[in-house]
Amino acid sequence: MFITQAPVVDLIEIQEGIYLQKLESPEIANKILPGQFLNIKVNDSVTPLLRRPFSICDIEDDYLHILFNIYGEGTKILSQKKRGDYVNIMGPLGKGFIFNDEFDLAVFVAGGLGAAPFPLLYKYLHSKKNIISFIGGKSKSEIIKYKFINYSIATEDGSEGFKGNVVELFENEIKNFLEKKIKVFACGPNGMLKALSKSIKNFNQIGYNIICEISTESVMACGFGICQGCPIQDSKNENRFYLVCKDGPIFNINDIIL
Numbered sequence: 001m002f003i004t005q006a007p008v009v010d011l012i013e014i015q016e017g018i019y020l021q022k023l024e025s026p027e028i029a030n031k032i033l034p035g036q037f038l039n040i041k042v043n044d045s046v047t048p049l050l051r052r053p054f055s056i057c058d059i060e061d062d063y064l065h066i067l068f069n070i071y072g073e074g075t076k077i078l079s080q081k082k083r084g085d086y087v088n089i090m091g092p093l094g095k096g097f098i099f100n101d102e103f104d105l106a107v108f109v110a111g112g113l114g115a116a117p118f119p120l121l122y123k124y125l126h127s128k129k130n131i132i133s134f135i136g137g138k139s140k141s142e143i144i145k146y147k148f149i150n151y152s153i154a155t156e157d158g159s160e161g162f163k164g165n166v167v168e169l170f171e172n173e174i175k176n177f178l179e180k181k182i183k184v185f186a187c188g189p190n191g192m193l194k195a196l197s198k199s200i201k202n203f204n205q206i207g208y209n210i211i212c213e214i215s216t217e218s219v220m221a222c223g224f225g226i227c228q229g230c231p232i233q234d235s236k237n238e239n240r241f242y243l244v245c246k247d248g249p250i251f252n253i254n255d256i257i258l
Contacts, residue, residue, distance in 0.1 A: 001093065001224065002027045005086045009063060011079070014146055017069050018113075019079050026062035028091045034121035035096030035215055035250040038066065039223035041088040042077040051090065052078075053220045053245070055116040055187070058123070058147070064089075067116040067146065093223045094249050097213055099124050103183035107174065108133040109196060111166050111188025112142050117215055119147035121185060134173065136166025136192070167195040178208055187215035190258050197253045212253040218244040233257040
């Protein structure tokens with residue numbers, strides 16, 4: 001784990017309200033794996049006090065890319081950074097996706113900003129596995145297609161693609177691939193992840209074997225397990241809790257209770 005002052009190299013609004021920030025940090029860029037994250041202190045002030053966790057969207061040589069929208073004071077400050085400004089970053093943190101196990105087809109399921117970790121995962125998988133993607137949002141404006149390929153879209157209002165949520169789209173389309181050994185990689189709101197978990201369990205109960213790893217979210221004060229502030233329950237032991245920052249944020253969907 002490194003803590004460093006990283007210069008802002010670029011900041012672009014890739015679509016309305018969605019920002020892609022490029023930071024220079026060779027120490028972290030050379031270590032980080034898909035699904036791991038950064039904890040960022042956006043300025044030197046005590047407001048906001050806590051760091052903010054961000055998935056690594058992509059890596060380019062010595063540069064890190066993070067994808068975010070404005071949902072509070074911290075991300076508002078981050079969106080106003082200019083080239084040459086610095087942010088204090090900590091990383092790489094957490095455990096990433098397991099992508100070197102045995103499966104034939106990788107399926108990405110992304111809801112809203114849950115699209116963030118997939119460009120980097122794609123870099124590690126595209127030369128080894130077939131990949132299909134399902135991207136969802138409430139409306140067309142919430143769909144993030146950045147660096148996705150071979151994707152289908154679901155919008156709850158029907159403004160683009162399939163009318164419904166992304167899990168319903170997944171259920172409709174995955175039936176065409178059930179003869180393959182499938183591994184699902186998912187990131188999005190908890191409601192989406194809960195619905196996906198139920199869907200995969202239903203498929204597996206009728207004889208299929210779909211593996212699924214999910215990227216979970218939590219408020220993280222420290223980012224590495226000291227504060228104990230991001231518990232998530234073990235599905236096999238009601239008295240045991242994992243920590244999202246240290247034991248995750250990536251979990252097998254069968255190992256936790258959302």
